[in-house]
Amino acid sequence: MDAAEEARLIGLARGGDFRAFGHLVDxxxxxxRAFLRRLTGNDADADDLAQEAxxxxxxVLNRFDGASSLRTFICGVAFQYWRRERRSSSRRQARDTAYAELSDTEAEPHARAAQRLALRQxxxxxxxxxxxxxxxxxxxDFTHQEAAEILKLPLGTVKSHVTRGRARLQTALGISAESAP
Known part of the structure; x- marks a missing residue:
């Protein structure tokens, strides 16, 4: 969808047109959903959070000022829902980990399941x-700028998080910086 069509649909949705909003959702x-699946590690929880978002x-569509993309705005709303959910439910984390272990081992060869579980942990x-x-x-594949807008973090912090987070994951997974892509 191009920017002009998106702007048209946003205008219609702000006027109460559910079909126009449905096209934006589509x-x-x-x-x-993909962003939330990566955060939660669970398709069902990601879908629930996406629906809420x-x-x-x-x-709150009237608060969207167009300074960023609508995708960025929606992901920001979704992130806030995820953050609230994460803070309020440590039991859900235990359930998700158990579910992930079961689903990964049933659907994938053992080595791939072990890699996915290690990455998730x-x-x-x-x-x-x-x-x-x-x-x-x-x-x-969001840009650093888009991530900064979604998470309401300074751009430099986002860049630092990418560098340090990647290094921490490589260390946790036993990957040397030289062999990483």
């Missing part, structure tokens, strides 16, 4: 902001 849901975006050890930055920039 255009951005895969990016939002889109519902909230509908309610290494991501879980990162500070929240650093984890979110890596999920956006490395996992979803």
């Amino acid at each position: 255009a951005h849901q895969s990016a939002v 889109f519902a909230r975006t509908w309610a 290494a991501m879980d050890q990162l500070p929240e902001d650093q984890r979110a930055v890596l999920a956006l920039c490395l996992g979803q």
